[in-house]
Amino acid sequence: MLANTDQIIEALIETIQMVTFSLLFSTLLGLPLGILLVVTRKGHLLQNLPVFNILNGIINIFRSVPFIILLVALIPVTRLIVGTSIGTAAAIVPLVFYAGPYIARLVENSLLEVDPGVLEAAEAMGATPWQVISKFLLPEALSSLVLALTIATIGLVGATxxxxxxxxxxxxxxxxxxxxxxxxxxxxxxTVAILVVIVQGLQSLGNFTAKKIRRR
Known part of the structure; x- marks a missing residue:
């Protein structure tokens, strides 16, 4: 039996909800983790190898687990947080655990692309580590970060x-x-056509936004 239009629209809305909330919480988790991975590494602003090694190891563990396995393994955690293991709300929990470490890696890669000379100049002007991060590191990497979040969003669409x-x-x-x-x-x-349109739209929007930021 063919799914009717109302069912397709409802499914699309559920997908948008899952992607939106998962991206929000994953970014809140992944962005600071990615920053910490950069600034605590050897020779950087806040070098702290124990912290770096612990974070690096934890992120590697979650990144190495396929999402379908993570989805099942986190069922007890999902039930604890949202009270159920099925439905749209329940899916957000494993999606955050899946995408958070992924975003952390993408953020790390984007920040490492920033010219070290920019950070050295900021430190030479007397900027504090927080000022270097917020006023120089993140703004310099903003275009790359937009593309990274675009990739993460598309990954979340596939995961949903x-x-x-x-x-x-x-x-x-x-x-x-x-x-x-x-x-x-x-x-x-x-359903395949809808997913293709969503992914194409997200990628185009991400590319356009990143290009605008680079021009500025």
Missing amino acids: AMAGAVGAGGIGDLAITYGYQRFDEITMMI
Whole structure:
């Protein structure tokens, strides 16, 4: 049986909700982690190798676990936080654990691209570490950070589709329930087309925004 328009719209709204809230919480987690990974490494502003090694190890652990396994492994944590392990709200918890470390790595890479001479000049002018980070490091890397968050957002779109395998709702759940389990090829093609449009739109928006920032 073909999914109707209302079901498709509802699934799209659920996907947007999952991506939006997951991106928000993941960024709140990943951005400071990424900054800490940079400033605590050897030879940087706040060199602290024990902190760097601990953070680096924890992030590597989460980055090495496939999302579908993380989704199942975090079911007890998800139930503890939101009271259930199924549905859109429940999917946000593993999505944050998945995307947070990923964003931290992307932020780290973006910040490491900043010319060290800029930071040295800031320190020479007497700027405090916080001022160097907020007034020089982050602004210099802003264009790259926008592209990094664009990549993370697209990754979250794919992860929400995968979360549909465990009843998280959204486009992925629709594709599995109708497209796969009921052998509905039309619904499957529609869901794929929607995901393609979302990804293309996000990438175009990210590229446009980053380009505007670079010009400034």
